[in-house]
Amino acid sequence: MSSHYEKTKAQRSSYPFFLSYRTRWSDNDQYSHVNNSIYYHLFDSVVNAYLLQQCELSSHSAQIGLVVSSHCQFFSPVSFPQVLDLGLRVVKLGTSSVTYEVAVFEQGRDVPAAVGGYTHVFVERASRKSEPMAAALREGLLRLLSVKESLESKL
Amino acid sequence: MSSHYEKTKAQRSSYPFFLSYRTRWSDNDQYSHVNNSIYYHLFDSVVNAYLLQQCELSSHSAQIGLVVSSHCQFFSPVSFPQVLDLGLRVVKLGTSSVTYEVAVFEQGRDVPAAVGGYTHVFVERASRKSEPMAAALREGLLRLLSVKESLESKL
Amino acid sequence: MSSHYEKTKAQRSSYPFFLSYRTRWSDNDQYSHVNNSIYYHLFDSVVNAYLLQQCELSSHSAQIGLVVSSHCQFFSPVSFPQVLDLGLRVVKLGTSSVTYEVAVFEQGRDVPAAVGGYTHVFVERASRKSEPMAAALREGLLRLLSVKESLESKL
Amino acid sequence: MSSHYEKTKAQRSSYPFFLSYRTRWSDNDQYSHVNNSIYYHLFDSVVNAYLLQQCELSSHSAQIGLVVSSHCQFFSPVSFPQVLDLGLRVVKLGTSSVTYEVAVFEQGRDVPAAVGGYTHVFVERASRKSEPMAAALREGLLRLLSVKESLESKL
Numbered sequence: 001m002s003s004h005y006e007k008t009k010a011q012r013s014s015y016p017f018f019l020s021y022r023t024r025w026s027d028n029d030q031y032s033h034v035n036n037s038i039y040y041h042l043f044d045s046v047v048n049a050y051l052l053q054q055c056e057l058s059s060h061s062a063q064i065g066l067v068v069s070s071h072c073q074f075f076s077p078v079s080f081p082q083v084l085d086l087g088l089r090v091v092k093l094g095t096s097s098v099t100y101e102v103a104v105f106e107q108g109r110d111v112p113a114a115v116g117g118y119t120h121v122f123v124e125r126a127s128r129k130s131e132p133m134a135a136a137l138r139e140g141l142l143r144l145l146s147v148k149e150s151l152e153s154k155l
Numbered sequence: 156m157s158s159h160y161e162k163t164k165a166q167r168s169s170y171p172f173f174l175s176y177r178t179r180w181s182d183n184d185q186y187s188h189v190n191n192s193i194y195y196h197l198f199d200s201v202v203n204a205y206l207l208q209q210c211e212l213s214s215h216s217a218q219i220g221l222v223v224s225s226h227c228q229f230f231s232p233v234s235f236p237q238v239l240d241l242g243l244r245v246v247k248l249g250t251s252s253v254t255y256e257v258a259v260f261e262q263g264r265d266v267p268a269a270v271g272g273y274t275h276v277f278v279e280r281a282s283r284k285s286e287p288m289a290a291a292l293r294e295g296l297l298r299l300l301s302v303k304e305s306l307e308s309k310l
Numbered sequence: 311m312s313s314h315y316e317k318t319k320a321q322r323s324s325y326p327f328f329l330s331y332r333t334r335w336s337d338n339d340q341y342s343h344v345n346n347s348i349y350y351h352l353f354d355s356v357v358n359a360y361l362l363q364q365c366e367l368s369s370h371s372a373q374i375g376l377v378v379s380s381h382c383q384f385f386s387p388v389s390f391p392q393v394l395d396l397g398l399r400v401v402k403l404g405t406s407s408v409t410y411e412v413a414v415f416e417q418g419r420d421v422p423a424a425v426g427g428y429t430h431v432f433v434e435r436a437s438r439k440s441e442p443m444a445a446a447l448r449e450g451l452l453r454l455l456s457v458k459e460s461l462e463s464k465l
Numbered sequence: 466m467s468s469h470y471e472k473t474k475a476q477r478s479s480y481p482f483f484l485s486y487r488t489r490w491s492d493n494d495q496y497s498h499v500n501n502s503i504y505y506h507l508f509d510s511v512v513n514a515y516l517l518q519q520c521e522l523s524s525h526s527a528q529i530g531l532v533v534s535s536h537c538q539f540f541s542p543v544s545f546p547q548v549l550d551l552g553l554r555v556v557k558l559g560t561s562s563v564t565y566e567v568a569v570f571e572q573g574r575d576v577p578a579a580v581g582g583y584t585h586v587f588v589e590r591a592s593r594k595s596e597p598m599a600a601a602l603r604e605g606l607l608r609l610l611s612v613k614e615s616l617e618s619k620l
Contacts, residue, residue, distance in 0.1 A: 022176050025199040029335065030342045030524070032214055036532040036583070037336055037505035044180040044502060049236040059187055059234075059495070067501040071536035077593075079214075081204040118501070128542075184490065185369070185497045191377040191428070192350035192491055199347060214340070222346040226381035232438075273346070283387075331487050335509040342524055354490040359546040369497055369544075389524075391514040 010103045010112045015087025016144050017054075019046050020107070023080040033077035039114055040070060043102045046086040047120070055140030063134055065120035068097075072116025083107050090144040096130045097121045098141050165258045165267045170242025171299050172209075174201050175262070178235040188232035194269055195225060198257045201241040202275070210295030218289055220275035223252075227271025238262050245299040251285045252276045253296050320413045320422045325397025326454050327364075329356050330417070333390040343387035349424055350380060353412045356396040357430070365450030373444055375430035378407075382426025393417050400454040406440045407431045408451050475568045475577045480552025481609050482519075484511050485572070488545040498542035504579055505535060508567045511551040512585070520605030528599055530585035533562075537581025548572050555609040561595045562586045563606050 012018075021042055029035040044067075051057040051065065078084060085105040092099035101117040122133045133141075167173075176197055184190040199222075206212040206220065233239060240260040247254035256272040277288045288296075322328075331352055339345040354377075361367040361375065388394060395415040402409035411427040432443045443451075477483075486507055494500040509532075516522040516530065543549060550570040557564035566582040587598045598606075 019177065021179070022174065022200070024176070024196050025203045026196050026336075026339050026345045026347055028340045030338045030340055031529055031531075032340045035336045035506075035509070036535055037502055037509060040502035040505055041179050041181050041500075044500070045177070045235070048180045052236055064496055066496075066542075067539055069536070069538045070501055071534070073534045074532055077531075080200070081207055181491075181494050181500045181502055183495045185493045185495055186374055186376075187495045190351075190354070190491045191380055192347055192354060195347035195350055196345075199345070219341055221341070221387075222384055224381070224383045225346055226379070228379045229377055232376075329487065331489070332484065332510070334486070334506050335513045336506050351489050351491050355487070355545070358490045362546055390510070391517060 010115045012085075012087060012103075012105060012110055014146065015089045015103055016146075017046070017050055017088040019049055019086055019088075021045065021084050021086060023078070023082050023084060025080055028080045033079045036072070036074060039072050039074070039104060039116060040118075042084065042086055042104065043070070043072075043100070043116060043118060046088050046102060047100050047118075050088060050144070051137070051140070054143070056134070056136040062125055063122045063131070063137065064125050065098075065122050066128070067118050068121050070116065070118035072114055074114045075111075076113045078104070078106055078113050084113075087112075088144060089146060090141050091117070091146075092119075093138070093141055093145050095132045098133070100144075165270045167240075167242060167258075167260060167265055169301065170244045170258055171301075172201070172205055172243040173240055174204055174243075175238050175240050176200065177238050178233070180235055183235045188234045191227070191229060194227050194229070194259060194271060195273075197239065197241055197259065198225070198227075198255070198271060198273060201243050201257060202255050202273075205243060205299070206292070206295070209298070211289070211291040216289075217280055218277045218286070218292065219280050220253075220277050221283070222273050223276050225271065225273035227269055229269045230266075231268045233259070233261055233268050239268075242267075243299060244301060245296050246272070246301075247274075248293070248296055248300050250287045253288070255299075320425045322395075322397060322413075322415060322420055324456065325399045325413055326456075327356070327360055327398040329359055329396055329398075331355065331394050331396060333388070333392050333394060335390055338390045343389045346382070346384060349382050349384070349414060349426060350428075352394065352396055352414065353380070353382075353410070353426060353428060356398050356412060357410050357428075360398060360450070360454070361447070364453070366444070366446040372435055373432045373441070373447065374435050375408075375432050376438070377428050378431050380426065380428035382424055384424045385421075386423045388414070388416055388423050394423075397422075398454060399456060400451050401427070401456075402429075403448070403451055403455050405442045408443075410454075475580045477550075477552060477568075477570060477575055479611065480554045480568055481611075482511070482515055482553040484514055484551055484553075486510065486549050486551060488543070488547050488549060490545055493545045498544045501537070501539060504537050504539070504569060504581060505583075507549065507551055507569065508535070508537075508565070508581060508583060511553050511567060512565055512583075515553060515605070515609070516602070519608070521599070521601040527590055528587045528596070528602065529590050530563075530587050531593070532583050533586050535581065535583035537579055539579045540576075541578045543569070543571055543578050549578075552577075553609060554611060555606050556582070556611075557584075558603070558606055558610050560597045563598070565609075
């Protein structure tokens, strides 16, 4: 995965899981657009919603995912009170770690306003030591892995 | 308006305007429920969405609303990834100020998880001096004022 | 305790515990001042810092404090990148609950920009049932209770 | 600049500008550590504080900086109520853009808990078109540019 996205290549059809988020008044900073930090709050939200709803993660799971690196590219501003569609896919799936890509679309638009993502390392909740991810978790994440990326990630 | 709500009296039908907000991962604090401060972010969001969409407010309006006091009562916890329905009404409408009440409902429930609100004083954008609210603004807010409260607010 | 403060009565000397908080860029909303919701984040911060540092609370304590109601009055705006001094006192101390008052001062000023607070009910961490607060906790909170308020709270 | 940092190479002495930030209760997410998104709020804060205090930027400047990409690597967790020292330097300085690097240190520690940064493109406030940065701004940013990076940025 390159760290630089080509804006026009990130299409809605590339992302198998979507959730819509209503922006909040305080998401806008004093430049009257959604502050860059807010995108990361949204990334965390769509990822963890998927883990809870599709991968048998719960608030008492033995494993939790810790973010070890994150990044985002911002193509065009968005503003409260817009509703944003967040598309999620997996671009790299390892034994104990996964790298997500998230695209942020304004409603009704096919070109993303921003694309970013982060890498989760799964750890045992109490010790915070990394360990191979649970089977149900891995299966859920596999469903978000595109064929093209799947091949790439084996290289 | 009493500052103490009776939980069972705040029903969905009391609120003429509703918006749904998806909670975010970071809304939960370390007690695994939505932090008390987040409710105020949501109050601000539903109020300002209404002002922008129903009262001809814009990001360049001559008047802006400044919050002079706010309050909330918390009846039961809510948690990410729940979707919350926010009901809005006006409980007091003056010449240059308005007091909103906002009720937070979990989806599918009729008893609110929290009820609060705040008072906006409208001011001229640059000088920040209070002034009578614009006609379109007042008309929009009147539509959120219940009959019962309307009478009370004249006392 | 009245829910309406007299701005000029809240002096720095009324608050036995202080912490300073540097504002953050995103605290400012699109009106270029610290958003009203942010004050509640700061209230939570000074209260919990006191509980952790002076009342033997820890991230594994058997008891946790849940906020049941909160409120704030805003007298004058503050803006990033100001540093804010937060003064904390206890205005009501019960068996299982405590009501804090927090005043927000700009550095170098003696009149607060805002005064508010909230009520904590202490509960057993797992069951979330209220119970009398632990002795060390109560002692720590007693040290923040002013004589005048102490008498009032007995009435 | 590589997008992957070597943790041990980011020393306090590499960063010419520092500000300390007190963490807030709600910075901790339900895993009881500061949420990954919060680091970006802090990046924005130290950068904009520097621009306002050392580069003649003001809330009415003709130019504003828009974030076009950001990234962070997280080496070890931090938690409320810690105070964090944020070190800032410039790693690339162009005609209309600048790339900052920010390191997050726990107080008393010389190895960072996280290192990240972002790129600002300066634009005319109203049109949002990029333009060469003002002289005072560029001079202020030059003072944060290390010699080694300065040479690299000329290549």
